[in-house]
Amino acid sequence: MFDWFNSFVNYGNSVIWGSDDWILLNNPWLGILVFVLIGAGLYFTIATRFIQFRHFGHMWSLLRTSGQGRKDGGISSFEALMTSLAARVGTGNLAGVAIAIYIGGPGAVFWMWMTAIVGMSTSFIESTLAQAYKVPHTDNVYRGGPAYYIQRGLGQRWMAIFFSLCLLVAFGLAFNGVQSNTIAQATNEAFGIPTWVTGLVLVVLVTPVVFGGLRSVARVAGKVVPVMAILYILLALFIIITNIGQFPAAIAHIVKSAFGLEQAAGGVLGYGIAQAMINGIKRGLFSNEAGMGSAPNAAATAKSHPDHPAVQGFMQMLGVFIDTLVICTATASIIILSGVVNPAVEQEGIQLTQLALSQFVGDWGIIFVAIAIFFFSFTSIIANYSYGESNLEFISGDKNAKISIMVFRFLVLGMVFVGSIASLPAIWNFADLSMGLMAITNLVAIVLLSPVAFRILKDYERQVKEGKTPEQIKFDPDQFVKLKDEANRDAWSD
Secondary structure, eight states: OHHHHHHHHHHHHHHHHEEOOHHHHSOOEEOHHHHHHHHHHHHHHHHTTSHHHHTHHHHHHGGGGTTOOOOTTOBOHHHHHHHHHHHHSSHIIIIIHHHHHHHHOTHHHHHHHHHHHHHHHHHHHHHHHHHHTOBOOTTSOOBOSHHHHIIIIIOOHHHHHHHHHHHIIIIIIIHHHHHHHHHHHHHHHHHOOOHHHHHHHHHHHHHHHHTTHHHHHHHHHHHHHHHHHHHHHHHHHHHHHHTTTTHHHHHHHHHHHHTTSSOOSSSSTTOOHHHHHHHHHHHHHHHHOTTTSSHHHHHTTBOOSSBSHHHHHHHHHHHHIIIIIIIIHHHHHHHHHHTOOOTTSOOOHHHHHHHHHHHHHOTHHHHHHHHHHHHHHHHHHHHHHHHHHHHHHHHHHHHHHHHHHHHHHHHHHHHHHHHHHOOOHHHHHHHHHHHHHHHHHHHHHHHHHHHHHHHHHHHHHHHHHTTOOTTTOBOOGGGSTTHHHHSOGGGGOO
């Protein structure tokens, strides 16, 4: 039975993600998600008139007022961004980039960049929709996300529940095991601490945060993520500057490998563009989550300033940029400049990043990566939990939510410990399948609902063009034919 299940999961992953197994198949191919993801991103980019370039400066300017707007103990726009970044910045940025380079060659980094650039417009659409369809909650923290806009906007509850179940499997449980496993391996490499000890420490640290609810997650993420991200970026910049002579050649190596113009640096001889694309897009999506439908759950929680759905669209677009084009590029630069990738030797992702950093700063680089991955992955665990809680509430309804959430919290804590001490490839493969299915479901939904997001963008741009201040910019669902009956009135009572 287990073998049959594993074969089914592997087949599903090959259809969704594609196959990069050159040895067995001699013909690597791209899965349907690659085409849907890139196709949707290009469509949104063109339909919004290249929003990620036109409003690049504006999305940064919104950071100045992103801490405002919170009331009654709710969540600010900045805290919602940090919660989504907490989920984004983790294993994918440090270990995932290393795995992508080892298996797909340096060219995989280029396709991570491309996924992020087109994904910025996708993230704007899904996060704007999440804000438009958000609903109030008794704890003064809004709820929303794909499940909510699928049900309210498309009228398809079965589709919304299917998305929520996929998210619960992937983010609520499996990926938390991945994060704790990465922390345990990194601390074992740096300090020789047994993995089970790290697992117990993680459980102790995670428990008060997850039992504190969504507000607690946002507060912790808002304090930890910015500090660790800035420290990691500064270290990467130091390495790039001190090795500036080799940096242009490293960038050229990435671009050439992306198009098969030279032999990829990782894996087996003969790997080319398909190998780089599959690994780059897959790891890029895992890292920046654009189009996956996870970040909109965080985007929906905010009371933005200005109080308009487009604001969180811009903020989450910024999150994709920071995650992939800044932090993932920092990791890739360290690894490629170090020259430590050896296709002939099996190399684990996080250990490869630690080894690369140690080439420049000595053994303390291994310790620094262990500390960085601890905080990045810790915040990913609590953010992933918050996504799961929101979707579990959606499925359970108000009456059964308390019991369901309590059970879910203990399951998450159990998965954090089990993940730290065991390598469970079957579970990780199933998580990949769940992630792929939720991404396809979300992408179909946001393509169908995209006219709503386009109209919201035009409304916001009109108000900005009229010279309105952030306090004057408002959102009125009555001005939108579709949202007039579908948006929750209490969420926009101001």
